[in-house]
Amino acid sequence: MFLQIEPQSDVPIYMQLTQQIIEGIASGQLKPGEALPSVRSFAADLGVNMHTVNKSYHELEKKGIVRIIPKSGAVVAGPNELGATDVQLQQVEQMLRPVVAEGLVIGLGEQDLQQLMQKLIKNLS
C-alpha cells in the first residue's frame, strides 16, 4: 500500500493512517476480506511506532470497518458485515454536519455542495 504520513501535520498520525486506509478501501486498493499488514511490519514501513498503527486499527474496528482477530491480525470487513448500520450512518451524519454548516456559511449553495461531493466520490472511487 502506498500512503503518505506527515508527522508535522496537525492531524494525529493514527488518524492519518485511519483515513488513508479508509480511502484505500473506498478506492478498491484494499478489498473486503483482505488482511492488513501486521502492526509491526506496517510501523516499520511507515517509520512510526507499533502502538500508533495498533491504535489506528482499533479505531477502524470501532468504526466497524475492519475486524480484528485476536493474536492474529486485522482484516477488512466483508460486504456482509459492512452493512451501513444505523450507528454507522449516524456517525457519518455527525461527521458531515459541521462540514455542511461551514460550507453554507462561506456561501456555498446546495448545488455547490452536491457538486463538491460528486467530485470527491469520483476522486475516491
Next chain:
Amino acid sequence: MFLQIEPQSDVPIYMQLTQQIIEGIASGQLKPGEALPSVRSFAADLGVNMHTVNKSYHELEKKGIVRIIPKSGAVVAGPNELGATDVQLQQVEQMLRPVVAEGLVIGLGEQDLQQLMQKLIKNLS
C-alpha cells in the same frame, strides 16, 4: 444564543463552540454584521474559561467567518467579505473528503450521500 456545551465530549470545548456558532450563522440565528458576545460574558454564560471562548473566536477568524476588531470584539463577517475564497473552498473539500470516503466504505452510494447532505442542509437552514 442557545447552545449546548458538553465538557465530557471527545470534541474540545473550543471546537464545539466554533461549530455551533457556525451552525448559528448558517441557520440565520446569527446574522452577518452582528457582534458576538464578549469573551468574558460568553464564558460566564457557558461556564467555561475566557481563553477557551477566545480560542474559538480566533479559529473562526482563521476560517474567515468572523472579523475581530482589536480591543473591541468579534463580528460575524458580512456577505461581501464572506466570499467563498479558494482557500475556504479547499478547506471545506479537505474536511469533506474523509467523510465521503467513510460513507462509501460503509456501503453508502452517491444517492445516499447526496440525500444525507440534502437532509442536513434543510436541517441547518
Next chain:
DNA sequence: CGATTTGTTATAATATATATAGAACAGAAT
C-alpha cells in the same frame, strides 16, 4: 473626563492526548 468593558498578553498549573521506546507474554501461524 472618568469608569467600565474590551481583547490581549503573560505566567502558571493541571489534565489529557499523542507518540515513542522497550520489554514481556500468550496465542496463532508456519
Next chain:
DNA sequence: ATTCTGTTCTATATATATTATAACAAATCG
C-alpha cells in the same frame, strides 16, 4: 519448535486543552 501475532505494561517526552490569575492598553459608555 520457532517465528510472528496482537496484547499488555511501564516509562518518557511532547503537545494540546482547560482553567486560573493578573495586568495592560485600547475601546466604549455614561
